[in-house]
Amino acid sequence: MKPAANPLIGIGLVLCAMAILPLIDVCAKYLGQQGVPILQMVWARFFFGSAFTLPFAVQAAGKDAFKPVNPLFNAGRATALIAGTFFFFLALKYLPIADTLAIYFVQPILITALSPLLLREHVGLRRWITVAIGFIGVLIIIRPGFQAFNLGVVFALMAGLCSSFYIIITRFLTGKAIAIVTTFQTSVMGAVALSLAAPFFWQGVTANQWLLLVLLGAIAIAGHYLITRAYDYAEASLLSPFNYTEMIMAVVAGWYFFGDFPDAWTFLGVAILIACALYISLRERQRGLAQTITAPPETEPSIN
Secondary structure (H helix, E strand, O other), X not given: OOOOOOHHHHHHHHHHHHHHOHHHHHHHHHHHHOOOOHHHHHHHHHHHHHHHHHHHHHHHHHHHHHOOOOHHHHHHHHHHHHHHHHHHHHHOOOOOHHHHHHHHOOHHHHHHHHHHHHOOOEEOHHHHHHHHHHXXXXXXXXXXXXXXXXXXXXXXXXXXXXXXXXXXXHHHHEOOEOHHHHHHHHHHHHHHHHHHHHHHHOOOOOHHHHXXXXXXXXXXXXXXXXXXXXXXXXXXXXXXXXXXXXXXXXXXXXXXXXXXXXXXXXXXXHHHHHHHHHHHHHHHXXXXXXXXXXXXXXXXXXXX
16 A cells, blocks of 8 residues: 655655665776676676565566566667666766766756657757756866866766666656566566676676675665655655755765765756756646646647
């Protein structure tokens, strides 16, 4: 039975999740510095993710949890998630944690820009202006021509792009199956694919490195669980702005573990990106309320 709505509990759970999720990046950065293959880290993320979601998927759907739901879309979703995780972990080899996450925050802007092409959604003038301002925020963070080129910037942007495709594919699956079931099936597809490819990238690791791989998966498990529980208490439109508090912990973690601290320009770029993303979230919430009140069920999606 779903618990009674309690926004404060939902917000608290999201804040806890955002506080621990950057520790995944700490593990990945340490492992990358020690020469552990990126795909081996991604494998750990998917393997433990599958293990975590299994009991919840079975509880929600029983044996149906193992019946493929839209296998083509789920395969595309798993591919996008694998690629996004791979590029994010790869970017961490070249950039501080906070800088990588800051560039990754381009994701909501990219989703809006891609929506007319892939989702056939109408994007109004104000939304396009927001997209343009968001890209200015990205340029402020990476400052091309004003500092030495860093390959990590490209990888962080690729991570944001892949994650955008992941979310867009997820929108196609919305309403076609229980969310935890599609999450489980996507995780299993990723874990199986990476396990089959493991002989080509697997490298022997030390006991301490195994501990970091397990910890990486465990933190992802805990963060995912907290976010899932948060949605039991509050709406996604209310909780989504609090996802950006992850940046606070990313700055603290990068400074504490690696001595990295973003400069003022990075903070300015992040502030612009977050402001744009919050505006997009607000417009989507207003649109959703308007459609609920006035629009017929068959109305095509429209963003303004």
